Amino acid sequence: MPNSDSAFHPSTQDELAQFVATNAASERRPLISIGGGTSAPKCSAENGIEVCLDQLNRVIDFPARDMTITVEAGVRIADLTQILKAENQRLPIDIPQANQATLGGVIASNWSGPRRYGCGTMRDYVIGISAIDATGRQFKAGGRVVKNVAGYDLCKLLVGSHGTLAIITQVTLKLRPCLETSSLVWMAFDSLKQIDAAIARVLNGATRPIAIEVLNPIATRAVRPLAAAASLPILCVGFEGATKETQWQAETLINECCPFEPRSVETLSGSDADPLWAALTDFPIKNSSRTFKVNRLPSQTIELMQRATDLGISAKGHAGNGIIWGHYPSGSSSTFLLEGTSEPRLWEELGSSGDWMRRVKQQLDPQNLLKPGCLPIG
Amino acid sequence: MTLAPPKSPAESAAATKLINRLREIVGEDGLLYRTEELLVYECDGYTVEKKVPDVVVFPTSTDQVVAIVKLCNELDVPFIPRGAGTSLAGGTLPIGGGVMITLTRMKQIIEVNLRDRYAVCEPGLVNLHLTNHLKETGYHYAPDPSSQGACTIGGNVATNSGGPHTLKYGVTVNHVLGVEAVMPDGSIAQFGGPCEDSHGYDLTGLFVGSEGTFGICTKVWVRLTRNPESYRTLLGVFETVAAATQAISAIIGAGIVPAALEMMDQGIIGALEAAFHFGFPLDAGAVLLIEVDGLEVAVEDEAVRIEDLCLQHGAREVRRARSAKERLLLWKCRKQAFGAIGRLSPSYCTQDGVVPRTKLPEILEFITDCGKRHGLRIVNVFHAGDGNIHPILLFDERDAEQVQRVLLASDEILTKCLDLGGSVTGEHGIGVEKISFMNKLFAPADLAVMKQLRDVFNPDNRCSPGKMLPTAGGCGTESHPHKSHPGRRAAL
Structure with missing residues (x-):
């Protein structure tokens, strides 16, 4: 060295x-x-x-x-x-x-x-x-x-x-x-499967997100330890632009996601959103244990995150891009590896x-x- | 009109052998070799230099491209890919003759995946046909060269094509996820693919814009973009070019990134009006075609801000497209501007220089002076938001003396772009036309690294020879264009 x-x-x-x-x-x-x-x-x-x-x-x-x-x-x-x-x-x-x-x-x-x-x-x-x-x-x-x-x-x-x-x-x-401002809509769902359905709707919906982030419950605890529904998977969607534009998009998105029954919905705007943007950005380096990044088709993001969740692995995905970041629990052996992440x-x-x-x-x-x-x- | 020089018996025998072997690969109907048939392929959209290939082949599959390339290597014959031949820089000029591999019969859309925002297509697919195919889906392919009704995706990949809407959306390379290529050694390679962030070096990004010198693209994975919900398309009418350029700076300086920001000067407005009867103001010094797109909730405010900025900077009036039909007509006028030039002169040559946006007034003034000095008429229609100029030099290619003046004026304009901190090509490519500028743009070390890379992919330089990089022996240091342009046959 x-x-x-x-x-x-x-x-x-x-x-x-x-x-x-x-x-x-x-x-x-x-x-x-x-x-x-x-x-x-x-x-x-x-x-x-x-x-x-x-x-x-x-x-x-x-x-x-x-x-x-x-x-x-x-x-x-x-x-x-x-x-x-x-x-x-x-x-x-x-x-x-x-x-x-x-x-x-x-x-x-x-x-x-x-x-x-x-x-x-x-x-x-x-x-x-x-x-x-x-x-x-x-x-x-x-x-x-x-x-x-x-x-x-x-x-x-x-x-x-x-x-x-x-x-x-x-x-x-x-x-x-x-740009004038940004906002993040933080939605907790019962399952990653529901999030997958919600994303499919959002991708063809009326809004134009700048970020589509999915967190499994382990990752949620790392990113927002104090959030109410910290044991649920999260869909977090970001917007940027004029205030009027981001407000309209946040409201429209929430309406579009309603049929998929989010457990909780929270919108953070302007400076209130900044710490969450930072936490989402910092996730890959938030853990000193082994970190991985994988690329998949965007539509395969949730499937991989589900497997990570089943194995107790912390994972966050850029669901619009098919990029998933994760951390293996400290001390886990190589047999614990999530397939395809090496x-x-x-x-x-x-x-x-x-x-x-x-x-x-x-x-x-x-x-x-x-x-x-x-x-x-x- | 260029006729191939008479062949010696040995040359004739070699040509016959080449044609016979190619016939085995693509069949008789995939082959052109008679002199009169080859004339169509003697040049592309850059008509100043001409050279006929020995033979043109039309493969229908990647396997056929492989077989053709391997045969060319076996017989030591140069080969060059060609799409629709809309290059404005002589990108498909077959220097040294050889086999022209025309990919227009490989035009399938192999896959469209809206959920994952990509499509896979063959290189001969016409750019606009992809977007037309996607019409009902709410998606489109963003790069929109003005020639999009004719140019092919493969050609776009080779030249890293732009277009009016690249101001906001980026050029071809920003929308290509992967390419499959038949490499100059005849092997098939795939760089990138449908997933983002593939491992290793970004050879996709390197391949795009390599002007056919790294291999022949046979399949492309392109990013699809959602259609904007709304548009506002404005036409700012200005007394002078200078006032229009001030307005451009003001718009960008205000933090607005329009989807497109195009300028047309008086000369081109006249030709367009005669061709399309849109109602352009014939007495205006310049018009700006400005489009903002996005969500309905946002575009109106942006449009109003742009109107205000234009009026503050001397616009006589700002018109709006009142319907989708009117918007399309405006864009038709813009994109077919080059087609309207036939009304002004028998031939034209357009340049593709780029300057920092704030230097637009300076370069436009220089172009006007340059035209006067050389006794040439020059009109302008260009991507003002990017600082990408397209002065159109009008001439008659039958007059050798005029051609000479056009070349000298072009060289002066491009040299001025470099002096202003710009580049000699924003989207048309180096081709053969601007190869003499590479030594001015880049230091010997820069070119040496580029040559090293070409040597990796194309060590024998049999694939698209004479393109992009100046050849050893000081090409480009020549001060006379007719010496520095290897393929020039016409007029000079």
């Missing part, structure tokens, strides 16, 4: 490039890039050096009227949020531990949260990227305009690449305006695309210096 005391903290992109180039030409130690250290997968490279980008946190350009910003990758999410908010703008991606997490880390890990149903994920916002490859070569792709198809889209390649192809140093983001460990497990991914990795990092052995890729 790398020793965190020995981490290298470059203060400029050039300094980092020099460092990486020197390493590639001499010692060839594995390089483990980290941002805020909030979501990096476990990396067990022998003799590795941590490269921490926290000092690379400058704002390069913020032409607010163009609704784009160019920043270095080490900027903390909380700082970025403040800078954008001053111009009534935002990056609508939910990120836990925003005081700690860095933009580069969030991009490398492709983090997302409840709003992904309505707002998409990082790949939809990164329009320009600069990075350093394993030899210290600095390269870029994309640009600073919101629409651009010149050159191969390396932004997409690097989003979610976990620092295994290159170290992201600078990013240009497309931004969205802040991350692929080999390229071969990724089907016909895995072989191409392996070739991309070999081409861009032939010496396997960038996060070797880092799962799920690399």
Whole structure:
């Protein structure tokens, strides 16, 4: 394991490039890039050096009227949020531990949260990227305009690449305006099955949710310990927009869900909703025991959550996207594993695309210096 | 009119062998090879450069595409995929001849899954046919290039196409969940699929927009989008282009993201009015076509705010589409604007530069000056909300001297876009047309990484050669367009 005391903290992109180039030409130690250290997968490279980008946190350009910003990758999410908010703008991606997490880390890990149903994920916002490859070569792709198809889209390649192809140093983001308000409708049901039926109705209903979250009872206790019906599964639907718009949607949604007999219904709006948005966002990191994330078709979300519930596993789903986060109870053995929740460990497990991914990795990092052995890729 | 040069006996023998082998794969009716038949395929929507392929094949299945690609590799013949040939950048120009693989017979909608918001279709499916197919469902496929009545989903994937409504909804890549492709080595790969967040690298995102250089897309998983409940479609009438661009900045600056925000200048308004008789004001300097969509409870307030902002910034009047029919007519005018250009001149060439939104006044002024300097008429119809300009340069392609001026003016306009911090293409792609700009847009290291990636997927560069990346030997550093454009045969 790398020793965190020995981490290298470059203060400029050039300094980092020099460092990486020197390493590639001499010692060839594995390089483990980290941002805020909030979501990096476990990396067990022998003799590795941590490269921490926290000092690379400058704002390069913020032409607010163009609704784009160019920043270095080490900027903390909380700082970025403040800078954008001053111009009534935002990056609508939910990120836990925003005081700690860095933009580069969030991009490398492709983090997302409840709003992904309505707002998409990082790949939809990164329009320009600069990075350093394993030899210290600095390269870029994309640009600073919101629409651009010149050159191969390396932004997409690097989003979610976990620092295994290159170290992201600078990013240009497309931004969205802040909206007037948001609201969350929190509904407890007797069963996940009823929630499944309610979701099918909501998806074709009159409203346009920005988030559709489902919590099994164990997850409910973690997210809202004080809520009245904490032992029931929850359907929580989020809206954003003008006050009139969110109010109308919350009321309409509740009416649409009535036939499915919710046990309790509660609407939180504006600043009252903020703590719940935060709790929903933080769920994946709320437990130090083994965490898993699985992807299914949206319609399969509830089935998987039901199995998790039967096994006593805490689970929360982005039901509109088919993404389920869960925590195994501490001390549970591997035989307790919920089928299909283990991350692929080999390229071969990724089907016909895995072989191409392996070739991309070999081409861009032939010496396997960038996060070797880092799962799920690399 | 370009006729293939006479073939030597050895070339003729090789061509006969190629055609015979292809016939075994697709049959006689899946094949075109006579000179007069091939002429249709000598260019796409970018008519400045022309080159006929040696043969055009029309596969009907992924297996046939595999067999064709393997044969091309065996015989060392270049190959290039083509959809409807609506590319405006020469994306389907068959540089070096070879086999053109036209996918228009693979046009099935394989699956529609509304519960999980996706559809699976073949690459030759016409963009609009997918949305028409979904008509009664309350869903649609969001990317809507102006050529959507003709262009194919596979072509959209290759160029990462945009369209008017991408301002709010994003471009093709934001709506593609996965692709199946026949790779340049003849193997079949699937990147992504119906589920989000597939494991590993986002090769789907990398493949989209690779302009056919990473392989031939044979199946696409696309995201479906719910139809908005309501629309408000406005037409802001301005005395000058400058006033219209001020209004654009004001609207976006107020935190409103319209579904679409399009500008048309006086030149194009005249052509549209003659073609469609909509009642456009012929004396206006520019009009803005602005659409907001969403819930009925919200769109009216947004529309009123936009009206106010337009009037505050010098709009003479703001009209509204009073019915669904009128809205559709407005959009028909916009999307068929290029078709109306036939009234203005025999040929046209459109550019696809992008500038930061706030630089629109500057670039439009430059375009006007540039037209004057080169003695060219230039009209504008474009995606103003994205800063994506489409100056349309009018000319007669039979006049070589005019063509030369068009190319020089185009180069100047795109260079200016770069100077203003923009890009040379927002949605049409690099193709062959803008390949000389890649060296200006990107540093050698950037291009080297891109080439490394092409080498992963297409190491022999037999698949869509001469596209996207400048070839070694300094292509793109040429200052004369006729030297830097490898496929140019017409007029020059």
